[in-house]
Amino acid sequence: xxxxxxxxxxxxxxxxxxxxxxxxxxxxxxxxxxxxxxxxxxxxxxxxxxxxxxxxxxxxxxxxxxxxxxxxxxxxxxxxxxxxxxxxxxxxxxxxxxxxxxxxxxxxxxxxxxxxxxxxxxxxxxxxxxxxxxxxxxxxxxxxxxxxxxxxxxxxxxxxxxxxxxxxxxxxxxxxxxxxxxxxxxxxxxxxxxxxxxxxxxxxxxxxxxxxxxxxxxxxxxxxxxxxxxxxxxxxxxxxxxxxxxxxxxxxxxxxxxxxxxxxxxxxxxxxxxxxxxxxxxxxxxxxxxxxxxxxxxxxxxxxxxxxxxxxxxxxxxxxxxxxxxxxxxxxxxxxxxxxxxxxxxxxxxxxxxxxxxxxx
Numbered sequence: 001x002x003x004x005x006x007x008x009x010x011x012x013x014x015x016x017x018x019x020x021x022x023x024x025x026x027x028x029x030x031x032x033x034x035x036x037x038x039x040x041x042x043x044x045x046x047x048x049x050x051x052x053x054x055x056x057x058x059x060x061x062x063x064x065x066x067x068x069x070x071x072x073x074x075x076x077x078x079x080x081x082x083x084x085x086x087x088x089x090x091x092x093x094x095x096x097x098x099x100x101x102x103x104x105x106x107x108x109x110x111x112x113x114x115x116x117x118x119x120x121x122x123x124x125x126x127x128x129x130x131x132x133x134x135x136x137x138x139x140x141x142x143x144x145x146x147x148x149x150x151x152x153x154x155x156x157x158x159x160x161x162x163x164x165x166x167x168x169x170x171x172x173x174x175x176x177x178x179x180x181x182x183x184x185x186x187x188x189x190x191x192x193x194x195x196x197x198x199x200x201x202x203x204x205x206x207x208x209x210x211x212x213x214x215x216x217x218x219x220x221x222x223x224x225x226x227x228x229x230x231x232x233x234x235x236x237x238x239x240x241x242x243x244x245x246x247x248x249x250x251x252x253x254x255x256x257x258x259x260x261x262x263x264x265x266x267x268x269x270x271x272x273x274x275x276x277x278x279x280x281x282x283x284x285x286x287x288x289x290x291x292x293x294x295x296x297x298x299x300x301x302x303x304x305x306x307x308x309x310x311x312x313x314x315x316x317x318x319x320x321x322x323x324x325x326x327x328x329x330x331x332x333x334x335x336x337x338x339x340x341x342x343x344x345x346x347x348x349x350x351x352x353x354x355x356x357x358x359x360x361x
Contacts, residue, residue: 004292005089005099006101006105007102009080010063011104013076013102013290016075017107017110018110019075020063021110024071025061027059029053029057032053032056032060033053036049036165041227041300042137042139043136044133048133051132052079052129052132053307055125058125059122061114062122065283066289069289073106073107073293073294076103077297078297092285092354096358100298102292103290107290113176115282119252119253123251130326156181156182158182159179160176161179162228164354165184170331176199178195178197179195191217192215194211195209195212196209197209197210197211198210198233199231207230208228208229209230247272250272252280255273255275256276259276275336276340278328280339280342288345288346288349289320291353292320292349293314295356312360323324324345324346327344327345
């Protein structure tokens with residue numbers, strides 16, 4: 001009997017979440033499509049806009065899932081409350097916590113595949129989509145891959161292996177490290193390979209820092225190095241700024257590698273560490289959101305109608321999202337461990353929801 005109730009409530013939650021998730025994802029993609037169409041021009045026309053929005057669909061679906069889980073569970077399980085089925089389950093001796101747990105089980109059934117999509121599908125599709133969009137807008141051959149961004153610049157092919165995002169005086173700054181420049185001659189033969197620790201643009205020209213160059217000629221191979229030297233390039237700084245993959249769009253594995261690299265080199269890794277733990281605790285955050293909405297579903301119809309309970313639940317979810325983001329900023333500013341900043345809001349809202357469900361009559 002109890003297991004049948006669990007399946008029934010879990011199924012209601014799953015169906016509600018799926019319906020809301022699909023609707024919100026399509027709505028978000030529609031807004032993204034309209035926004036991109038306003039900037040469509042030249043090589044970046046309507047077909048290219050549709051392809052770019054399609055490639056970013058996994059990332060959009062991943063970002064829409066937490067709020068979809070909250071609203072969908074409220075609607076799905078709330079439908080059972082509206083038809084007095086939850087009252088019947090309670091009369092049969094099933095506790096509110098047990099019913100809430102059944103809804104959470106259905107949510108977890110969807111949250112884990114979504115998390116895997118955010119790990120393996122969304123980052124790769126997002127990177128390809130951004131590279132495709134930039135190549136059309138700037139009319140340059142650009143390819144995104146596991147080794148950063150590849151750009152065709154006249155007779156040169158440039159590989160930016162490590163685009164970084166750091167914080168300085170509460171501002172996020174873009175840095176480019178490990179730049180490799182392959183220079184070709186008129187006959188398409190490789191003439192030199194230049195490696196630079198960083199590429200800096202001062203507003204007018206590019207400068208390479210910590211440069212080593214290998215020249216390949218008829219007489220053999222020669223090497224030379226310098227601390228700094230100018231770089232004659234037509235690459236626009238705006239293109240490179242847009243080429244940086246922001247931490248929310250990266251996989252857990254890529255974030256982990258960035259955190260280790262930056263930490264071992266004494267560089268600022270707070271932005272990447274915060275997003276790393278946010279992704280690690282992604283399922284727990286989703287479950288906490290759904291759990292926070294359950295007290296409003298199980299509330300007595302004498303005190304509030306279903307529409308008001310759903311509105312209050314959604315408001316709690318919105319407040320949770322704001323507090324979660326604020327907690328990450330506070331943790332970064334005051335040196336709190338990123339794991340604590342990521343899990344604290346979810347843990348608090350889950351504890352409060354459990355206490356409310358246990359004390360409810």
